[in-house]
Amino acid sequence: MSGGAGAAGGPPNLRVVRHALLSDRLARLRDAATPSGAFRRLLGEVGAILAVEATRALDEAETAVATPLATMRHRVLAAPEPCLVPVLRAGLGLLEGVRRLMPEAPVGHIGLLRDEATLRPREYLVRLPRDLGRRGALLLDPMLATGGSAVAAVARLKEAGAPWVRMLCVVAAPEGVARLGAAHPEVEVFAAALDERLDARGFIVPGLGDAGDRCFGTGAEGRRQGA
Numbered sequence: 001m002s003g004g005a006g007a008a009g010g011p012p013n014l015r016v017v018r019h020a021l022l023s024d025r026l027a028r029l030r031d032a033a034t035p036s037g038a039f040r041r042l043l044g045e046v047g048a049i050l051a052v053e054a055t056r057a058l059d060e061a062e063t064a065v066a067t068p069l070a071t072m073r074h075r076v077l078a079a080p081e082p083c084l085v086p087v088l089r090a091g092l093g094l095l096e097g098v099r100r101l102m103p104e105a106p107v108g109h110i111g112l113l114r115d116e117a118t119l120r121p122r123e124y125l126v127r128l129p130r131d132l133g134r135r136g137a138l139l140l141d142p143m144l145a146t147g148g149s150a151v152a153a154v155a156r157l158k159e160a161g162a163p164w165v166r167m168l169c170v171v172a173a174p175e176g177v178a179r180l181g182a183a184h185p186e187v188e189v190f191a192a193a194l195d196e197r198l199d200a201r202g203f204i205v206p207g208l209g210d211a212g213d214r215c216f217g218t219g220a221e222g223r224r225q226g227a
């Protein structure tokens with residue numbers, strides 16, 4: 001269900017996941033008329049689909065399983081499930097769906113807010129599980145724009161000892177993919193789409209707007225309603 005994967009001349013660190021359900025959900029996420037509740041649910045569904053692809057090649061081991069009828073050899077995960085790390089806020093939307101697949105996986109949080117003028121991320125929270133060194137990490141952030149936030153988040157995960165990091169994102173911009181690839185070339189990005197470009201404000205075009213605001217209803221519309 002994957003295409004792109006550094007294949008066919010694409011960036012070597014990017015895997016664009018192709019799946020009919022994923023395209024359908026992405027169309028609705030992009031639609032400016034999709035309300036916040038539906039947006040958050042769709043983000044979760046996209047997270048689950050991307051997580052299936054990003055965990056496809058986790059290390060496996062063989063064990064014996066006794067069914068009601070016979071004992072057989074079976075493949076199971078060789079290592080504990082990876083840690084799930086949403087970048088606040090928008091990554092929380094992806095987390096809801098990924099957690100359905102891996103309910104026992106520990107969850108770390110990295111809070112970053114991109115300065116609207118400089119486009120640099122400001123870190124306001126880091127809470128990571130102590131045993132990150134025994135696990136890989138799935139970094140969850142729907143938007144990879146300039147790449148500044150992703151580069152900072154991956155640096156935190158490496159400092160904390162994560163043996164590997166894969167990023168799940170909904171929409172990636174070429175600039176962000178290149179910047180993350182330059183800083184952390186071993187980090188693979190699993191995205192639903194590679195879009196055209198960034199605009200002057202650092203927003204992805206065509207993109208889907210401000211993912212955090214749409215997810216939590218805090219955009220212009222939400223503020224008006226809440227005022």
Ligand SMILES: O=P(O)(O)OC[C@H]1O[C@H](OP(=O)(O)OP(=O)(O)O)[C@H](O)[C@@H]1O
Pocket residue numbers: 087088089090091112113114115119121141142143144145146147148149150176202210211212213
């Ligand atoms: O690649 P970059 O240029 O760094 O931009 C991407 C970041 O911007 C958004 O978060 P934002 O700062 O808007 O925070 P929010 O989720 O709280 O709205 C998004 O969720 C990423 O974390």
Ligand SMILES: O=c1cc[nH]c(=O)[nH]1
Pocket residue numbers: 090143145202203204205207208209210211212
């Ligand atoms: O297009 C963009 C870029 C950064 N952050 C978002 O939420 N959307």
Ligand SMILES: [Mg+2]
Pocket residue numbers: 210211212213
């Ligand atoms: Mg935002």
